[in-house]
Amino acid sequence: MDNSPLNIIEIDKSRILELKKNLHSSGLNALGEEVFHGEDSDWILFTIRSMYFRMDIEVMAQTPFPSKSALIDTLFVGDTHNEVAGAALLLFHLESTIKMDFRELVMDRLESIKVRQMNKKTLIRWELITYTLEMDNPLNRRETLRKSNQEITEDSEYFSNISTRAYFLIKKLNFRRKFRFLMFK
Numbered sequence: 104m105d106n107s108p109l110n111i112i113e114i115d116k117s118r119i120l121e122l123k124k125n126l127h128s129s130g131l132n133a134l135g136e137e138v139f140h141g142e143d144s145d146w147i148l149f150t151i152r153s154m155y156f157r158m159d160i161e162v163m164a165q166t167p168f169p170s171k172s173a174l175i176d177t178l179f180v181g182d183t184h185n186e187v188a189g190a191a192l193l194l195f196h197l198e199s200t201i202k203m204d205f206r207e208l209v210m211d212r213l214e215s216i217k218v219r220q221m222n223k224k225t226l227i228r229w230e231l232i233t234y235t236l237e238m239d240n241p242l243n244r245r246e247t248l249r250k251s252n253q254e255i256t257e258d259s260e261y262f263s264n265i266s267t268r269a270y271f272l273i274k275k276l277n278f279r280r281k282f283r284f285l286m287f288k
Contacts, residue, residue, distance in 0.1 A: 111164060111165035111169070112162065112163075112164045112165075112185075112186075112189030112190060112192075112193055113162070113163040113164070113185070113189065114160060114161070114162055114163075114185050114188055114189045114192060115185055116161070118163075119148070119161055119163045122139070122146060122163055123139065123148075123163075125141065126139035126140060126141045126146060127139065127140045127141070132147070134149075134200050135149075136148060136149045137149075139163075144165050144166070145165070145166045146163050146164065146165050146166065147163070147164055147166055148161065148162070148163045149161075149162055149164075149196055150162070151192050151195055151196060153235070153237075154237060154240065155234045155235070155237060160192060162189065162192045162193060162196065164189075164193055168193065168197065169190075169193075171194075171197075171203055171205055171208075174190045174193060174194050174197075174205075175190075175194070175205060175208055175209060175212065177189075177190035178190050178191060178194075178209065178212075178228075178232050179212060179228070179232075184231070187228060187231055187232065188231060188235055191231070191232055191235035191236050192235060194209075194236065195235070195236055195237070198244060199244065202245065202246070206236070206238065206261075206262075206265045207265065209232065209236065209238070210238065210265055210268050210269065213229055213232065213233065213238075213269075213272055214268065214272060216229075218275060218276065221276075226276060229272070229276060230276070233269055233272065233273060238265060238266065238268075238269035238272075239266050239269040239270050239273060240262075240266055241259075241262050241263045241265075241266035241267075242262060243255070243258050243259045243261075243262050244262065245258040245262075
């Protein structure tokens, strides 16, 4: 199996069921993720609670996980909805578990393309990335324990800044949040 980010993240329910059948579960790791072992690879199964999809989404990813830059690149070059959404959901998960910081890099890339140069596929991709990563949500996702008020304020301002930039991108591109990105191919 190819270990590129495009082939080691699964969000398709039927494919996840198939992987579960063919792999041996060894229980939960310290983060509460279910660990599966195969002959050649290990997989982690975790659930993302999506505010925008209004449901829990199961994601299964082969370890070791791709690098942050590989996942961000996949957001912008993945050919299918599953590739793009899978990379976004894994980034979202890594932000909450190992505190991976990616929002500034993704927002810079989202803002870098000229609206006139966007085709329908690019517009749908931008919408998928923006909403899956909840870029327009100003909620501070960083730990607040053992931090000074100044550090908490800086973290809060960081997320507020990203969400403001995302809000203006959404307005500029006229996203309607009607989940048309589910049709991404």
